[in-house]
Amino acid sequence: xxxxxxxxxxxxxxxxxxxxxxxxxxxxxxxxxxxxxxxxxxxxxxxxxxxxxxxxxxxxxxxxxxxxxxxxxxxxxxxxxxxxxxxxxxxxxxxxxxxxxxxxxxxxxxxxxxxxxxxxxxxxxxxxxxxxxxxxxxxxxxxxxxxxxxxxxxxxxxxxxxxxxxxxxxxxxxxxxxxxxxxxxxxxxxxxxxxxxxxxxxxxxxxxxxxxxxxxxxxxxxxxxxxxxxxxxxxxxxxxxxxxxxxxxxxxxxxxxxxxxxxxxxxxxxxxxxxxxxxxxxxxxxxxxxxxxxxxxxxxxxxxxxxx
Amino acid sequence: xxxxxxxxxxxxxxxxxxxxxxxxxxxxxxxxxxxxxxxxxxxxxxxxxxxxxxxxxxxxxxxxxxxxxxxxxxxxxxxxxxxxxxxxxxxxxxxxxxxxxxxxxxxxxxxxxxxxxxxxxxxxxxxxxxxxxxxxxxxxxxxxxxxxxxxxxxxxxxxxxxxxxxxxxxxxxxxxxxxxxxxxxxxxxxxxxxxxxxxxxxxxxxxxxxxxxxxxxxxxxxxxxxxxxxxxxxxxxxxxxxxxxxxxxxxxxxxxxxxxxxxxxxxxxxxxxxxxxxxxxxxxxxxxxxxxxxxxxxxxxxxxxxxx
Numbered sequence: 001x002x003x004x005x006x007x008x009x010x011x012x013x014x015x016x017x018x019x020x021x022x023x024x025x026x027x028x029x030x031x032x033x034x035x036x037x038x039x040x041x042x043x044x045x046x047x048x049x050x051x052x053x054x055x056x057x058x059x060x061x062x063x064x065x066x067x068x069x070x071x072x073x074x075x076x077x078x079x080x081x082x083x084x085x086x087x088x089x090x091x092x093x094x095x096x097x098x099x100x101x102x103x104x105x106x107x108x109x110x111x112x113x114x115x116x117x118x119x120x121x122x123x124x125x126x127x128x129x130x131x132x133x134x135x136x137x138x139x140x141x142x143x144x145x146x147x148x149x150x151x152x153x154x155x156x157x158x159x160x161x162x163x164x165x166x167x168x169x170x171x172x173x174x175x176x177x178x179x180x181x182x183x184x185x186x187x188x189x190x191x192x193x194x195x196x197x198x199x200x201x202x203x204x205x206x207x208x209x210x211x212x213x214x215x216x217x218x219x220x221x222x223x224x225x226x227x228x229x230x231x232x233x234x235x236x237x238x239x240x241x242x243x244x245x246x247x248x249x250x251x252x253x254x255x256x257x258x259x260x261x262x263x264x265x266x267x268x269x270x271x272x273x274x275x276x277x278x279x280x281x282x283x284x285x286x287x288x289x290x291x292x293x294x295x296x297x298x299x300x301x302x303x304x305x306x307x308x
Numbered sequence: 309x310x311x312x313x314x315x316x317x318x319x320x321x322x323x324x325x326x327x328x329x330x331x332x333x334x335x336x337x338x339x340x341x342x343x344x345x346x347x348x349x350x351x352x353x354x355x356x357x358x359x360x361x362x363x364x365x366x367x368x369x370x371x372x373x374x375x376x377x378x379x380x381x382x383x384x385x386x387x388x389x390x391x392x393x394x395x396x397x398x399x400x401x402x403x404x405x406x407x408x409x410x411x412x413x414x415x416x417x418x419x420x421x422x423x424x425x426x427x428x429x430x431x432x433x434x435x436x437x438x439x440x441x442x443x444x445x446x447x448x449x450x451x452x453x454x455x456x457x458x459x460x461x462x463x464x465x466x467x468x469x470x471x472x473x474x475x476x477x478x479x480x481x482x483x484x485x486x487x488x489x490x491x492x493x494x495x496x497x498x499x500x501x502x503x504x505x506x507x508x509x510x511x512x513x514x515x516x517x518x519x520x521x522x523x524x525x526x527x528x529x530x531x532x533x534x535x536x537x538x539x540x541x542x543x544x545x546x547x548x549x550x551x552x553x554x555x556x557x558x559x560x561x562x563x564x565x566x567x568x569x570x571x572x573x574x575x576x577x578x579x580x581x582x583x584x585x586x587x588x589x590x591x592x593x594x595x596x597x598x599x600x601x602x603x604x605x606x607x608x609x610x611x612x613x614x615x616x
Contacts, residue, residue: 021420024434032435041435073416073423077432079441080392087388107450108381108413109480112329115381124385126332127340127349133387142415144452144475146482167452172417174454181499183489188496191489 001137001163002208002234005099008066009262014298015254015305017101018061018290019238019266020054020089021071026271027053028283047081050074054089057270058096060287061294067099067137069236069264087134094135101236102136105167107149114152121153121162138163140214140236143192150199157203157210163234164211166196168226171216171239189222193229200233208232208260215253217245217263224252227260235261241268241297247304258305269293309445309471310513310520310542313407316374317570322606323562323613325409326369326598327546327574328362328397329379334579335361336591355389358382362397365578366404368595369602375407375445377544377572395442402443409544410444413475415457422460429461429470446471448522448544451500458507465511465518471542472519474504476534479524479547497530501537508541516540516568523561525553525571532560535568543569549576549605555612566613577601 009015024032027049035049058068070093075086090100106116120139123130141153141164153164169179169189179189193213200209209232215223217239227235235253239245240263253261272278272293273286281289317323332340335357343357366376378401383394398408414424428447431438449461449472461472477487477497487497501521508517517540523531525547535543543561547553548571561569580586580601581594589597 023419036435041437043432043434043439043441046432046434071416071420073414073420073427077423077427077441078434079427080388080395083391084388105416105450106381106413108379109478112379112381115385119381119385119387124351124354126351126354126386127344129349131351133351133385142413142450142452144450144486145478145480146485146487148480148482170417170453172453172456174456177454177503178452178496178500179454181491181496183491183496188486188489188491192486195485 001157001161002205002210002212005066005138005163005234005262006208006259008099012064012066013302014065015262015301016065016294016298017067017069017262017264018057018065018269018294019069019071019103019264020057020270021074021266022050022053022270023074024049026267026274028286030284043078043081046078047085050078050082051085051088054085055092056287057290058093058098060291061269062093062096062098064291064294064298065098067101067262068093069101069103071103071266090134090136099137101165102134102139105140105142107142107145109145110148110152113149117153117156121164122156122160138165138212140165140167142167143195147195147199154199154203154211162210165214165236166192166199166211168192168196168213169215169219169222171218171243171245175216190229193226196233197230204232208234212236214238217250217253218243220245220249220252223250227253227255231255237261237263241265247300248307251304251307254305263301265297269297309465309469310516310518313374313471313542313570314516314567316407320372320374321610322373323570323609324373324602324606325375325377325570325572326365326373326577326602327377327379327411327572328365328578329382329574330358330361330578331382332357334575334582336594338592351386351389354386355383355393358386358390359393359396362393363400364595365598366401366406368599369577370401370404370406372599372602372606373406375409375570376401377409377411379411379574398442398444407445409473410442410447413448413450415450415453417453418456418460421457425461425464429472430464430468446473446520448473448475450475451503455503455507462507462511462519470518473522473544474500474507474519476500476504476521477523477527477530479526479551479553483524497534498537501534504541505538512540516542520544522546525558525561526551528553528557528560531558535561535563539563545569545571549573555608556616559612559616562613562616571609573605577605
């Protein structure tokens, strides 16, 4: 899987994925009106609004990027109709040639992680028939339970040619509370990184592993250090834009050949029309504003990589 | 919320919840035949089988216990039909007077955790209307992202009178890889415990907090130590039975008055008919076997508490 992602990054020149994390407050009034008018002010109406919004964003951006990263929580909060649109969004993105990173951060004890792996990147066997479930290409995984909670995801990578990104150092303000604590003289996230490298050896795809790492762009020195410690581990890098990180901050996540990371932006792209610099597009042209913001982000990242 | 759980434990004399974690391999052939006959060997058929199985188990056990703990992964692996049965199971259990602990182990950055909290123990606001979503009473939470990932769940506890159980020390074999690592001379899980106590102060319900902890029964000394460190924190204790822990192992999770913990058993109860000691019930009487196994478990735990 990781070689496919890297090939698509090379083809598009964009080490970028768009975070399809719609909030109702991002969605233009006319879409909400249409959706609520059809389905009511209820989870079905909200889910329809998410779908109409996502489709427009994807239609306006799919040719520029290799991948998208829908955050399942934004759909899960609308229950069954929301999760139906999560699945519909994955299918639609894949039909447009995009790779899909399901941001689910699942993780549990072994047999339970196996069920999550089936759900998100594998298949489930029912009687004599195997079925796809959410059918993402890659999924994010929480490592707090250790190897037996992660291994079923690695097995699914191998069985189905998929990928995972394990949380190593997250982008949020309080990520350091546990992740930065010193264990034997080095931060916990470096111990997690060691394990990610170990797990990754069991699912190599050329020079790089299908077992990647989430490394927040908001901690630049950490990204650089982890790049050294994990030379064959691909990074999913959140935190650019709305969370405050710049292209310079995350330059260290790439290797000397400019490879090894994909940078996510969610609200900075999908709600671009709400930012002063893209306000000229107006609510009616929100998807065009997203395209413009995405082009600017790609240029900014490539400039940041060239300068570093 | 926690006072309601404790009251129900006292009324039933059973500090026990049944883990509604159905696997197809637990479900008697006649139920599978009926479900696959109606819906096919597909996620819809699997979901129907889960539902018929769950309903029989609940009907046979609800009067003995205060709560159930459905593991969402077992439903999520069957996609939308599976998650529909997750919701249906929650609603059915609540209609029988049971409290429901959704075992979802969610956790993400702040705004995203807010969406998960809404989904599982809160409500989601759509236009001018607030709706329940999965509507569990309590939910399990992963702490790896720190305070900003947990706080939205605590807020939901306060807004909706609900509860959470934060993973402190899990029951699985590799839980020690990160959780046991020494930070400033004490294991990481004790640092997590300190934070759980701190978060818990923001949602007290009498003497005890709505912010509880998951403490695996498979590590007896740890349970005892955490009970000392967390005198006002209620424990959800997995690992009894199929995972190997005995009543004696988990006695330390209770306080001197025999309060402070609820013990989960999943396959030991719901697949009891597959164990030699309950084989006499046969597949046709699987739900009666579950009731018998549950009665034996309650007696065993109360004996373990009395002896400790």
